[in-house]
Amino acid sequence: MSDAKKILVIEDDDVARELMRMALERKGYSVVTAEDGIQGYEAAVKENVDLIITDINMPAADGVHLVRRVRDTPGIDKTPILVTTGFGSGHATFSLAQGATAYEPKPIDPESFLATVARLLDVGE
Structure with missing residues (x-):
């Protein structure tokens, strides 16, 4: 695949x-994971991903910082970014203003989450 x-x-x-x-993975996607924004940024640069999904509230470097760095990095600056947050729409709105493409509230609803992923990747469900 x-x-x-x-x-x-x-x-x-x-x-x-x-x-x-x-x-x-059950939907057939290839998945790379990272535990914080620093590891995530390094993986985004190295792995040539089609979509980045990031939590907002993380140690080391949070999701908003990650969004800004990705948007400022040629070669990955156009990669769609889906942010997830359990802190309400205020955090999500701020992330979208910083360059995130979409957001999903936590706890994650699998059906909505997978539909958003498919939309961002422009693939049919």
Whole structure:
């Protein structure tokens, strides 16, 4: 499955990261994971991903910082970014203003999450 869309999931919570990874892999996506914004940025530069999914509230470098860095980096600056947050729409609105493409509230609703991923990757469900 070499033509599978590659998705980077950046999430500091092990359980949430693993659940997203499993849901995405079941849909046929190739998934790379990272535990914080620093590892996530390095993976975004190195892995040539089709979509970045990031939590907003993380140690080391948060999701908003990551969004800004990605948007300022030629070669990955156009990559769609889906942010996830459990802190309400205020955080999501701020992230969108910083350059995120879309957001999903936490806890993640699998159906909505996968539909948003498909839309951002422009693939049919």
